[in-house]
Amino acid sequence: MTASPVDLTADRLACKVCKGSGLSHHEAFSFEGKNYPARDYPCNACQGFGWFTPPSFDDILKRIVATKGKNKGTVRASFTSPTIVRDPSEEQRREQINAKRAYYVWRLARFHGGKDTTMPSVAMLFSRGDPYIQLLDALADGVARKAFGTSMGAAAMWGKALLGSNYTGPDPIDLMLR
Ligand SMILES: [Zn+2]
Numbered sequence: 001m002t003a004s005p006v007d008l009t010a011d012r013l014a015c016k017v018c019k020g021s022g023l024s025h026h027e028a029f030s031f032e033g034k035n036y037p038a039r040d041y042p043c044n045a046c047q048g049f050g051w052f053t054p055p056s057f058d059d060i061l062k063r064i065v066a067t068k069g070k071n072k073g074t075v076r077a078s079f080t081s082p083t084i085v086r087d088p089s090e091e092q093r094r095e096q097i098n099a100k101r102a103y104y105v106w107r108l109a110r111f112h113g114g115k116d117t118t119m120p121s122v123a124m125l126f127s128r129g130d131p132y133i134q135l136l137d138a139l140a141d142g143v144a145r146k147a148f149g150t151s152m153g154a155a156a157m158w159g160k161a162l163l164g165s166n167y168t169g170p171d172p173i174d175l176m177l178r
Contacts, residue, residue, distance in 0.1 A: 006134050012053045015046035017129035022050030045129025047093035055101050055132050057139055063102035064109070064143070065177060073177055075147045079106045081122060100126040101136055108140035113148025139173075146173045 007013060014020035023040040030036070042048025066076050082099035085092050107123035110116040127133050 006132055008054070012051045013131035014051050015043060015049070015129045016131055017045035018043035018050060020050045022046060022048045043129070047088070047096050049093065049097075052097065052130055052132060055135055055139075056098070059098055060102045060105050060136075060139060061143075061173070061177075063099075064106040075109060075143060075177070076106065079103060082126070101130070105136050105140045105143065108137065109143035109147065112141055112144035115148060142173050143177070146177050 015022070018024060022043055024043045026039050026041060028036060028038040043050070046052060064076055064079065066072055066074055071077070079102075081103050082096055085096065088096065104120075104123045104127045107116065107120040111120050127136060130136065
């Protein structure tokens with residue numbers, strides 16, 4: 001699968017599922033003698049926002065790396081997948097996106113690193129519609145390389161995709177992971 005490069009100059013990009021409308025249209029239907037009219041629901045890929053802002057690598061790394069105890073500086077061995085909140089506030093909707101992104105990177109990094117050999121299907125579902133998916137993939141690859149010493153390749157992708165060719169500072173992964 002080839003995808004066009006992520007536009008890093010935009011401050012946000014449209015959700016790939018609802019194309020920016022923030023809505024998911026459900027056709028009218030009948031069930032057990034009852035008629036249900038057509039309805040628009042908030043798109044669950046983008047939590048109804050219609051768009052995504054670029055991921056915060058700092059935020060993701062903070063969530064997936066253990067910060068205390070004997071495992072400090074290593075990728076967490078377990079990570080709770082985000083739970084669905086009913087009637088979420090705007091803050092909870094944003095949190096949902098951040099939590100899904102962190103879960104995606106954590107799960108993909110373990111998959112690339114050979115720690116989980118089953119396909120990360122739930123994680124892939126969580127990333128549905130995210131126009132920054134290539135950046136999350138690149139981060140997962142970078143984490144796998146640093147934490148597990150392996151990756152499915154494309155290690156060079158990390159630097160280019162996330163930091164830009166002009167970046168001269170330290171690799172954020174090196175700062176977080178021992
Ligand atoms: Zn959407």
